[in-house]
Amino acid sequence: MRIFLIAALVLSFFTYAQPAPVTYTVDNKNITLPGKKYKSGYGVHMEFYPWTRAVREAELGKADILFPEYFISDDVMSENTLTKTRNPLLALSEPIPNGDLSFVALRDHSIDYDGSIESVKKQGYGGVRSYTNSK
Known part of the structure; x- marks a missing residue:
């Protein structure tokens, strides 16, 4: 019994959890990417x-x-594929709530914003x- 426990313990050092896959859908096709092991756990690669x-x-x-991408007007032309608008090149997710647009100012400055760009x-x-945040 001791040999079995020692063998199980040794084998457990050589096993590890598989990275969690990430799946998303484009044009009704599921695309699955494997996760990657990092020092802090598993995830997918992101670049900023x-x-x-x-x-x-x-x-x-x-x-x-x-x-984040909040809105793409149907008439926005792609800057990368000059014969297409942006929407056919990208797929938007369902809306994510609470993505309000805000102004930020220094404490001693006021912003007299009445809802118009004027x-x-x-x-x-x-x-x-x-970039366009909303209509």
Whole structure:
């Protein structure tokens, strides 16, 4: 019995959990990618890029997932496939709630935003090229 327990213990050192697969659907086809073992556990590989490059990677099929993306108007042209609009190149998930757009200012500065872009036009503000948050 001791030999069996020792053998089981030794064998347990050589076994490990398989990475959890990640599955998503594109054009009614399920795509499954294996997870990868990292020091902190299992997961999938993520890279962080500037927004325009992230869109390019996804539209050209070099990235599997682009996030966060909240809305794509039907008339937005792809900057990477010049004869197509962006929607046919990407698939949006179901809406994710609570993705409100906000302004951030220094404590000593006020923003007199009344819901129109005209109300902040004279103030300095920044945006992300090729990005639309909502209609």
